[in-house]
Amino acid sequence: MSKQTLPVASLGFPRIGRHRELKFALEGFWSGKLAETDLLETAKKLRAENWALQRDQGITRIPSNDFSFYDHVLDTAAMVGAIPAAYGWDGGDVPLSLYFAMARGSQGDGPADCGHAHHGHGVPALEMTKWFDTNYHYMVPEVSEDQVFRLTTQKPVAHFLEAKALGIHTRPVVLGPVTFLKLAKARPSTFKPLDLLAKLLPVYEELFRRLAEAGADWVQVDEPILALDLTEGERHAFKVAYEGFARAAPGLKLMLTTYFGALADNLSAVAALPVAGLHVDLARAPDQLDAVAQAVRADQVLSLGVIDGRNIWRADLASILDRLAPVVSARGAGAVEIAASCSLLHVPIDLDLEAALDADLKTWLAFATQKLGELATLGKGLAQGREAVRQTLDDASQAIAARATSPKVTDPLVQGRIAGIDASMKTRTSAFEARRRIQSAAIRLPLFPTTTIGSFPQTSDVRKARSAHAKGTLSYADYETFLQKETETAIRWQEEIGLDVLVHGEFERNDMVQYFGEQLSGFAFTQHAWVQSYGSRYVRPPIIFGDVSRPNPMTVRWWQYSQSLTDKPVKGMLTGPVTILNWSFVRDDIARSATCRQIALAIRDEVVDLEKAGAKLIQIDEAALREGLPLRHEDWQPYLDWAVECFRLCASGVADGTQIHTHMCYSEFNDIISAIAAMDADVISIETSRSKMELLDAFRNFEYPNEIGPGVYDIHSPRVPEVREMTDLLSLARERLQDRQLWINPDCGLKTRKWEEVKPALVNMVAAAAELRRVA
Ligand code: GLN
Numbered sequence: 001m002s003k004q005t006l007p008v009a010s011l012g013f014p015r016i017g018r019h020r021e022l023k024f025a026l027e028g029f030w031s032g033k034l035a036e037t038d039l040l041e042t043a044k045k046l047r048a049e050n051w052a053l054q055r056d057q058g059i060t061r062i063p064s065n066d067f068s069f070y071d072h073v074l075d076t077a078a079m080v081g082a083i084p085a086a087y088g089w090d091g092g093d094v095p096l097s098l099y100f101a102m103a104r105g106s107q108g109d110g111p112a113d114c115g116h117a118h119h120g121h122g123v124p125a126l127e128m129t130k131w132f133d134t135n136y137h138y139m140v141p142e143v144s145e146d147q148v149f150r151l152t153t154q155k156p157v158a159h160f161l162e163a164k165a166l167g168i169h170t171r172p173v174v175l176g177p178v179t180f181l182k183l184a185k186a187r188p189s190t191f192k193p194l195d196l197l198a199k200l201l202p203v204y205e206e207l208f209r210r211l212a213e214a215g216a217d218w219v220q221v222d223e224p225i226l227a228l229d230l231t232e233g234e235r236h237a238f239k240v241a242y243e244g245f246a247r248a249a250p251g252l253k254l255m256l257t258t259y260f261g262a263l264a265d266n267l268s269a270v271a272a273l274p275v276a277g278l279h280v281d282l283a284r285a286p287d288q289l290d291a292v293a294q295a296v297r298a299d300q301v302l303s304l305g306v307i308d309g310r311n312i313w314r315a316d317l318a319s320i321l322d323r324l325a326p327v328v329s330a331r332g333a334g335a336v337e338i339a340a341s342c343s344l345l346h347v348p349i350d351l352d353l354e355a356a357l358d359a360d361l362k363t364w365l366a367f368a369t370q371k372l373g374e375l376a377t378l379g380k381g382l383a384q385g386r387e388a389v390r391q392t393l394d395d396a397s398q399a400i401a402a403r404a405t406s407p408k409v410t411d412p413l414v415q416g417r418i419a420g421i422d423a424s425m426k427t428r429t430s431a432f433e434a435r436r437r438i439q440s441a442a443i444r445l446p447l448f449p450t451t452t453i454g455s456f457p458q459t460s461d462v463r464k465a466r467s468a469h470a471k472g473t474l475s476y477a478d479y480e481t482f483l484q485k486e487t488e489t490a491i492r493w494q495e496e497i498g499l500d501v502l503v504h505g506e507f508e509r510n511d512m513v514q515y516f517g518e519q520l521s522g523f524a525f526t527q528h529a530w531v532q533s534y535g536s537r538y539v540r541p542p543i544i545f546g547d548v549s550r551p552n553p554m555t556v557r558w559w560q561y562s563q564s565l566t567d568k569p570v571k572g573m574l575t576g577p578v579t580i581l582n583w584s585f586v587r588d589d590i591a592r593s594a595t596c597r598q599i600a601l602a603i604r605d606e607v608v609d610l611e612k613a614g615a616k617l618i619q620i621d622e623a624a625l626r627e628g629l630p631l632r633h634e635d636w637q638p639y640l641d642w643a644v645e646c647f648r649l650c651a652s653g654v655a656d657g658t659q660i661h662t663h664m665c666y667s668e669f670n671d672i673i674s675a676i677a678a679m680d681a682d683v684i685s686i687e688t689s690r691s692k693m694e695l696l697d698a699f700r701n702f703e704y705p706n707e708i709g710p711g712v713y714d715i716h717s718p719r720v721p722e723v724r725e726m727t728d729l730l731s732l733a734r735e736r737l738q739d740r741q742l743w744i745n746p747d748c749g750l751k752t753r754k755w756e757e758v759k760p761a762l763v764n765m766v767a768a769a770a771e772l773r774r775v776a
């Protein structure tokens, strides 16, 4: 090892390309416009660029096999032959068509624009779910009890050799076998995927042998489940797996890689494993440093994940150096390496692309490319001493000091309002039962009122008008007129089919978080800072950099316009504070809960203004409340406490007669039902149609008193449900809830659907309500 630097590791680099090259290539290929060879060529170019970039930035442990056409968990499933029979695999190589069939189904797909992602309508794609507590989604592998695993593709070897041919020695990344099985789903669910471990290990052993033959010395084996609560059996699985690997591939060094949280009670089990190195996340869990440094053996390499791979802030390099210097001198330079906390997959690629970003803010940020530079500085500083990197350290310290004292960050008015929050601001005036009586007199709705969740189809006309307006080719006035026409048509149509509570349709919104972020102070938006959400779908999360406030009403004008068109009540439509928080890059200088409280006050202002304007029903969506749950169970309650508090804070500024609705996307409710009840929304709509109303059991068992709109049809599918299907579902709902509690609505917003699907479906839904009223 060179004296110039400690080993410096990147655990993975974004695969999407600086200019989203991968997305465009994939979508071109899927639509038949791009040949497979061209797709392969684009991918190869991206890999080469990423390797060269990381090398040039001073990374000495450069990852390979972090590239994926769609998802690294899917890659692993394909690699080990976990390919369900439905895909008609012949047992040979896994062609791209088969791989994409698992990812997207074989006849097109309809991913919803719903925050959490789905693949629907009977297309045999694998299920998709969130990767730990990130906003990245992976494909859930399926395994059967008689599963046969085989090394089917040798992508890790091929990519290692590809880099080698370019003169770059890489450290291949593979998803570890225990995490792979823990994330997999048993089909049928009569056994535990982890029972298959003994069958899976030989595949990994063969892979390791082949990597060693190809010339690899280190392999990064990701086992992020080590940051979760594990059973004894699961911990034992690590022992079985890694002792086996030590025997099967004795020459190969494994860097057992953990991230997204502390090892905590898994540390002693991990420390006993015969692996050559251990990587820990010191951005999420800085406090584990001492315990880990003690537990790791002297002959092991400790990889210190100090640069935050999950957020976009510039690091305080000088203080990181101070913290690490004693560890390095105690262990010796040969037993330490410096790394990002996790793969850089979760951050945008390059800050330099952001020409329009506020100049001060820009100096406070570091995207993936800048983070590589930070890592290199640390490696050099720790090997050669601080003086060698003095200028870079000083620049970083200065930027951090400027950020800490910037008036762009701290707003005394917001601070004052936060200090003034009291208990009365978090409680409605009267309890639900009293509110219900006042509301039903004021709003006058039939039994089983019908409504929708908010958005109507974002047609290509709507998207075209928005982008023309953004480009400046459609004037503000013309864009407004266009949106008013869309809204009016939607209102007229809802009246015509007889819905009871109308929505304005959300045609003016690009996205349920961005639309609000753009109107709030303390938020910044980027032009090119894309992050992979799943497959070829990337998002640009807002950056919350300062105290949040709402300078002006955000939605009141649209609500007023819509209500002026009709005598039926129109719901005000807002996104809740927890959801805005969970789908943004958040500040690291104050607690998440503190930012959430500020957003809650801003939304509260909007709720109050909507009420003043005359809105009698106001919906505050909390789609991401459940997905924000921490990874460790013991952290759930503190999170739920402040999340619920923030919802109440934003919802409690109104009179008893104003009906507060909320909406939550597909969630389990059993384990959080008391928090849901504590939100005290007058009406909650939830996704239930695919669970056959079983999700309502949690509400029944809890004797949940408020009103509920269980979704009666799956909006992720283009299929138009029959009246009968919905009345059947509603009978199941009536077995679990009282009639006076029930609302009738679809599962979620309709923005990803077409009008041809939405129209007959809602006509049928209204008919189902009428039928129910007849028999009830
Ligand atoms: N009001 C939003 C819509 O209808 C809610 C979407 C969501 O919660 N995911 O699109």
Ligand code: ZN
Binding pocket: 114, 623, 663, 664, 665, 666, 687, 747, 748, 749
């Ligand atoms: Zn939803």
